[in-house]
Amino acid sequence: MCVISPAWTTRSAGCGNPELDTLTHALSGALLARATAAKDAPPRSLPRRIAAGFFACAAPDLDFVAGFAGPVSYLLNHRGVTHSLLLLPIWSFGVAWLLAKLLREPGGWRALYGISALAIGAHIAGDVITNYGTMLFAPFSDWR
Numbered sequence: 001m002c003v004i005s006p007a008w009t010t011r012s013a014g015c016g017n018p019e020l021d022t023l024t025h026a027l028s029g030a031l032l033a034r035a036t037a038a039k040d041a042p043p044r045s046l047p048r049r050i051a052a053g054f055f056a057c058a059a060p061d062l063d064f065v066a067g068f069a070g071p072v073s074y075l076l077n078h079r080g081v082t083h084s085l086l087l088l089p090i091w092s093f094g095v096a097w098l099l100a101k102l103l104r105e106p107g108g109w110r111a112l113y114g115i116s117a118l119a120i121g122a123h124i125a126g127d128v129i130t131n132y133g134t135m136l137f138a139p140f141s142d143w144r
Contacts, residue, residue, distance in 0.1 A: 022061045025126060029057020029119035036118065045111070048103045052112040056095045056119035060127075083124050084138040092117035 033053025037046055060082040067074035081087055096116040097109040105111050127134045133144025 026058035029053035053119045056116040079134040080138045083134045
């Protein structure tokens, strides 16, 4: 029997296929940030960009908080609105704004918006290919 496990585990019990865990998502975001950095970018901007890619790519897995309301709530909400392509621009803005404040980005949220959007998009793409499914059009559709 395949049991869906929370995002903080690295395997779904009994499914046989390892899922992408949050650390894997975060590292892929950091690599994406580094790979897409401009060659002539100021050297001090690179660490902030990599940190933004790291945290933005992990951000959609914050839906684990639905598990505090119970296992049914977790299953209904996991990979829902935090993994929606329709809400990706809004999530990207929120993550970029928060990270710009935390990382003291001189360019503000605009400097981190692009990498935040790419990283969240990479997270969604990584989850789409799993057997659990992702609600790409949430909150307007719960199709997986």
